[in-house]
Amino acid sequence: MTSPTPAAVLWDMDGTLVDTEPYWMTAERDLVASFGGSWTAEDGLTLVGAGLWHSASILRGRGVDLDEQEIIDHLTERVLEQARRSIPWRPGARELLLELREAGIPTALVTMSMRPLAEHIANDFDHPVFATIVSGSDVEHSKPHPQPYLKAAAILGVDPRDCVAIEDSEPGLASATASGAVVIGVPAHVNLAPSPSYTLWPTLAGRTVADLGEAFAAHTSTAAEGVNR
Known part of the structure; x- marks a missing residue:
């Protein structure tokens, strides 16, 4: 049967x-660093599976001086750039x-x-x-x-x-x-x-x-x- x-x-x-999680983590790290902050691999793991609005709020709390939609757009474009080169x-x-x-x-x-x-x-x-x-x-x-x-x-x-x-x-x-x-x-x-x-x-x-x-x-x-x- x-x-x-x-x-x-x-x-x-x-x-x-x-x-693609490593792509997101790289994008997050680079964005936080561009505003003088630090973002570790452990920090990135806390956002695995989370919605992007939640992630944007966390990143703003780590010093990223952009509104949430700008953060989402930036991260998405960075990850998309990497995915265009290789889909893992x-x-x-x-x-x-x-x-x-x-x-x-x-x-x-x-x-x-x-x-x-x-x-x-x-x-x-x-x-x-x-x-x-x-x-x-x-x-x-x-x-x-x-x-x-x-x-x-x-x-x-x-x-x-x-x-x-x-x-x-x-x-x-x-x-x-x-x-x-x-x-x-x-x-x-x-x-x-x-x-x-x-x-x-x-x-x-x-x-x-x-x-x-x-x-x-x-x-x-x-x-x-x-x-x-």
Whole structure:
């Protein structure tokens, strides 16, 4: 008996699909330094998975004398410049995306990065792989609020509870879990604590649509048992 397949797969971008977190950290460090401050790698890790408005507020508190929108625009452009030179795909992510496309399972890109960067990453294929993009430009509430994932599911016309979401950060996991999706955490730059709310995979390398189906089936079975108790 085969495992049921999710109605859609919802992907985080930075750190999950592509390893652009070092690009963000470099942009943050250089921006703070341009105003005479210091920004360490440890500082950068505290912003992994956070919305850009939150990040901009933190950077202003570290002496960056720009308004929040100017900070967001500056960081986005710097990261986009680096991504134009090289898109650092995470192991197994590109392959799994293409397998989902071949299987006819719709996917959405759900990122708190701004739309220009999201579109650049999404367009690195010969054919479209994402049915929709929900970016930081498109929501009022950033992760860990569930709005980004709820919006993606609504655009696709599916129940979020019938979707799998893939994330690499605590804010992202919280957002996806709160939306009702079946969640898979794949850590990159920050450790993720084990939780019954999501499944942890050490990497996407070698993972297949069948693996997603098994994770989806296991979670839905556990959830049904909890309701029936």
